[in-house]
Amino acid sequence: MAVLQQLLHGFRNLARRQHADKNVADEIDSFFAEAKAELEARGLPPEDAARAARIRLGSATALHEQVRSYGWENIVSGIFQEVRYTLRRLRATPGFTVVSVATLALGLGATSAIFSVINGVLLKPLPYVHPEQLVALWMTAPGVKIPNLNMAPSVYFTMADEKRAFQAVCMWTSGSTSVTGRGQPEQTPAVYATHELLPILGVTPQIGRLFAAADDNPKSERTVMLSDGYWRSHFGGNPSVLGQRILLDGNAHSIVGVLPPSFEFMDRNLDLLIPLRLERAKTYLGRFSYSGVGRLKPGITVKQADADLGRMLPIVMQRFPAPPGFTVKMFESARIAPNLRPLKDDLIGDIGNTLWVLMATVGIVLLIACANVANLLLVRADGRQQELAIRTALGASWTRIARELLLESVTLGVVAGAAGLGLSWGAVKLLSASDLVHLPRAHNIHIDVWVVLFTLVTSVGFSAFFGLIPVLRYARPQIANALHSGGRSMSHSKDRHRVRNLLVVAQVALALILLVTSGLMIRTFRNLRHVDPGFTNPHEIQTVRIGIPDEQVKEPERVMHMEQAMLDKIAAINGVQSVSITTAVPMGGEESNDPIYAEDKTYREGTIPPLRRYKWVAPGYFATMGQRMVAGRNLTRAELFNSSSVALISENTAREMWGSPAAAIGKRIRSSVKDDWRQVIGVVADEHIDGVDKDAPTLVYWPLLQKNFDGDKVTVQRYVSFVIRTPRAGSPSLENEMRNAIWSIDPNLPLARVDTLETLYDRSLARTSFTLILLAIAGGMALLLGIVGIYGVISYSVSQRTREIGIRLALGAPLTNVTRLFVHNGLLLSAIGCACGLAAALVLTRWMRSLLFSVSPADPLTYFAMSAALILAAALASYLPARKATQVDPVQALRAE
């Protein structure tokens, strides 16, 4: 109550300052009048009474001040007054203010922008209840050199039975399905998951029901859940969709629910959620190709759950049989072990390292900006030295002067922080508008309360920090002696320049660190561009993916004929030079790994041979891609249609297995011990199928149509990509003609992933390009600010030493000597800065090792080139002001001051 009244009174007084003042004055007047009246009543003459009353009151001004200064509002308005005074002083020197605010705003804006990314991607918890209980189910198999092994149905069933440390587990995979029977066929992104997914995440459908265990049963009716977006765009948000059926891959699925609008899962683009229907009776060990998510029981740590899963894995081996051609012993030899990790870590992946490196980078830019502004503040305080000394002499306390100087820098910081927030807002908009960077959880990146708070704290913190430098220098109690040093400054003592020099050394050192990091990124980028990815001119290669599901066309041979017919139709399109088919376009993300047995090798009982990457191709694939043939020959059309027992391998596979590509030709290989042997007819150049920054895997290329493969009598690849070499790649007209060509064979096939190979190639370089661009911008800013710093210090020192220069020139010193004096000074500073920067960079760049590609963090060339560039720039930055020194007229200089 009392507090409230205090506040109310205070605000009333603040709002009506004059009224409040008058009130006090009136009361004092009335007090005086009463006192005088009383004295008069006692019989004093009016003049004497007035004088006595005045004595009684004391100084009216002092009294007025004492009475009106009561109340918290006066402290507030005192601060306002000081801020107003500071702002007025800053306005009086617009050049200084604009330069320092702009410099700081750049630094603060960059820091705030990167922080908003870190906040959105790394720091925000996942949008589920108790997200800390959610884990991604990963395993590892050191026995077959697989560090990250996916989930398998056998492991899922065992975990779902046993539970133990888990409340529930779910197995899922993402993919797409073709929706037909509703206008044009559409390839629609879908997640296939066992029924526990939504309960684990704590999500309930906005309408309809959750999936139940029965939905996972292959014998029950097929069901599906729609995303909110798909429901609104395809069904007009009509609640009567429940119970309707839609055709997915040719099968009718009954709609049982609609997901809530906020639903998100592992950054998957998801329109449909479909139960993963696995037949338990037909489950073997193996098929480690699913993802898993589980919810731990409360209080269980990931480590405990890991140990628990470790005890469950041997049970898996007992409960499920090995697939044909394998033995349980083989699986045991893989030494499968649990490797659980928090779901958030799994989603974020390794972007954290990149983001923290960027954060450190912008932090350094901010420091450099602060050093620059501190330098400006020093010069400014230098100019005010006499004023400050006089004020101290007149009784201003040094704390008051310190407060004034600090308030000035903090005001600069807060204004710059607001401007920086604007910059960061723009940067975040730009970032989310461009799909250059594929950041996980990108939709979470906003300027929110935390970002604003962070920017405010950094602005105030950093500005107070650099504001302290002039304070320590000028607002010390012993300042009074500055008075008698007078204006006739002779050559300045070294001490006066020390702080400024120190700042320049720090700036140069920090700038060099950034230059070295961006140099290393440039080298990385160049190295990546020089990797032969296994194809040529990717901008001329068009890709498009189709799938012919079982339900649509049963016989494998017919599928192959359809694919061939489409191939022929596409080949006839105007401008198409060649066309072929593959199951996995480079950098397209499809992956299939299996072991390879060679006829001339012996395998120890119960072990699995090394896994190879499998890929299926049609004739002409390598020619279309521009992938070099190293030995042997290509696949022929006759071999494809006869399902001949042939295969091709990549050069690294050949070298690993037989020592040389030539030696591999004619050798026979197979995928499992029950298969026919297949003859190696060709060896092709390595293919960086996972991206140029990843090692080229050892590959095996099979024909699309095969007999007696992996336990099946006849197999055909139903989900394939066409690769088309044509100068028209990427044009909408080509896409149209491709669609017509494919639909002329089967009008029910949706086209997916219509891209040029260059898009995929660029996307695989996206993270490196993104890091490179940001580091280069930061490095450029650092270089610029560093050079401005050197330039500023040298020109200031020239202006301060005009007199000395005059004397030197008058005594006959040659012009070049004078120039050299200053250039020497600038070079010395930057050399010291470089040395410190090199040492720091050697230590710091170790943290960015994971961002580099075939370049050492201590790459001598980068270090040398960047130091040389910096020294050169520093020499120029000191030469320009030094030249001004030679234009000094000795007579003028001696008369000056």
Place this chain on the structure above:
Amino acid sequence: MNETNTDVIQGTLDMLILKTLSLEPMHGFGIARRIEQTTQNVFKVNPGSLLTALQRLERNGWLNAEWRVTENSRRAKIYRLTPTGKKQLENETTDWQRRTAAISRLLKAEA
């Protein structure tokens, strides 16, 4: 003026003001004069302290203030005790009596 009169004991001015106003509403000078008269000039009230104290008491809700014309037709700000002010006075009085009693007991014991 009498040499023996002193400034009001630290912290008691509020209580003296409240007590004075409990007799009748008064303006600032009236309060000062009344305190000096009643204490037979033992206490001298500093106008600055008095006016600041009045502001404080008013903000605490213990006093109401109003500009009025006095009987000799001068304008003056008249202060009046509020019910909460009255309660506050009672509290302060008991508190004060407890303290002085304690102090005098102590002094007697020393003697």
